[in-house]
Amino acid sequence: MSDLSRPIGPKIISIANQKGGVGKTTTTINLAAALVEFGQKVLVVDLDPQGNASTGLGIEVESRALTTYDLLLDDVDLSEIILPTITPGLMIIPATIDLSSADIELISNEKRSFLLHDALRQTAMDLFQFDYILIDCPPSLNLLTVNAMIASHSVLVPLQSEFFALEGLSQLMLTIREVRQTGNRDLRIEGVVLTMYDQRNNLSMQVEQDARDNLGNLVFATRIPRNVRVSEAPSFAMPVLSYDTGSKGAVAYRALAQEVLTKNTQKVA
Ligand code: ADP
Ligand code: MG
Numbered sequence: 001m002s003d004l005s006r007p008i009g010p011k012i013i014s015i016a017n018q019k020g021g022v023g024k025t026t027t028t029i030n031l032a033a034a035l036v037e038f039g040q041k042v043l044v045v046d047l048d049p050q051g052n053a054s055t056g057l058g059i060e061v062e063s064r065a066l067t068t069y070d071l072l073l074d075d076v077d078l079s080e081i082i083l084p085t086i087t088p089g090l091m092i093i094p095a096t097i098d099l100s101s102a103d104i105e106l107i108s109n110e111k112r113s114f115l116l117h118d119a120l121r122q123t124a125m126d127l128f129q130f131d132y133i134l135i136d137c138p139p140s141l142n143l144l145t146v147n148a149m150i151a152s153h154s155v156l157v158p159l160q161s162e163f164f165a166l167e168g169l170s171q172l173m174l175t176i177r178e179v180r181q182t183g184n185r186d187l188r189i190e191g192v193v194l195t196m197y198d199q200r201n202n203l204s205m206q207v208e209q210d211a212r213d214n215l216g217n218l219v220f221a222t223r224i225p226r227n228v229r230v231s232e233a234p235s236f237a238m239p240v241l242s243y244d245t246g247s248k249g250a251v252a253y254r255a256l257a258q259e260v261l262t263k264n265t266q267k268v269a
Helices: 024-037 052-056 068-073 097-107 115-120 123-128 143-151 169-182 202-218 228-236 248-263
Strands: 011-015 042-046 090-093 132-136 154-160 188-197 219-225
Touching (some): 011 024, 011 143, 024 042, 024 052, 024 090, 024 132, 024 154, 024 188, 024 228, 024 248, 052 228, 068 097, 097 143, 115 143, 143 169, 154 169, 188 202, 219 248, 228 248
Parallel strands (some): 042 090, 188 219
16 A cells, blocks of 8 residues: 655654653664665764764764755755765764754744755755655754754654653644644654663553553554663664664664554555
8 A cells, every 4th residue: 555645755754852862863873774674775864963873873073074054054965965874775964063053043044944854855865765864853842853843754752761751742742733833734743662661660661551541553562672782882883783683672673664664655665
């Protein structure tokens, strides 16, 4: 069954939650790597001034001559700004701390909320033939995150399996609603994924129950377990799928990718 409502071209997904440390970057890197394993061509856009996705995918700061900042605010050649990673089929537009000033600089720009939307839809992008673009959002609901949501077909929300996990979710949903009203009518919620899940911990189970009660089938069946291999992988500059391919974390991210692919069936070969 194909989804004809979606335009031709890559499916663009924002990975967003205004809380820090909930697993946005980890999910961006490893979902991207897992989608690549399933034969998809994937671009990661690092939209966090901390540049953790860039570091985690092995892009040294010295190699970040052009970044997401230039993508938003300068006229740049995509072939110069899109970098390969050690994973064939997985590419990235990196970020540096320069991006932290973009939020302010964008305010005076007439197209401030649409800059990323327009940048990702320039015709030169067609040459790369990406199937998916994953945007790693900063831990805030600022203009960068709004740019990501305006540019995206959907939002994927990592939810850390800890106390207060659901707190703040209503604010995120409100932002999604505002974006729908102001510039991206068709923005969908791809799903909510439980991260750092600990099966032996009652609290994890309670958070899962709450999430499933409140959000129903928006919550992915796959839970990402707390797994030390997942947290070690970035310091080896690779996805956990390469660092320890049989680890629980790698297996879980493959299952998540499969769910995403199933939801977007026309992308499955
Ligand atoms: P965010 O991008 O939302 O700030 P990160 O993806 O950087 O969050 O994750 C925060 C921290 O938690 C990082 O140190 C990361 O390595 C660790 N982490 C994320 N997911 C897992 C997991 N499944 N198991 C163990 N550690 C994890
Ligand atoms: Mg992050």
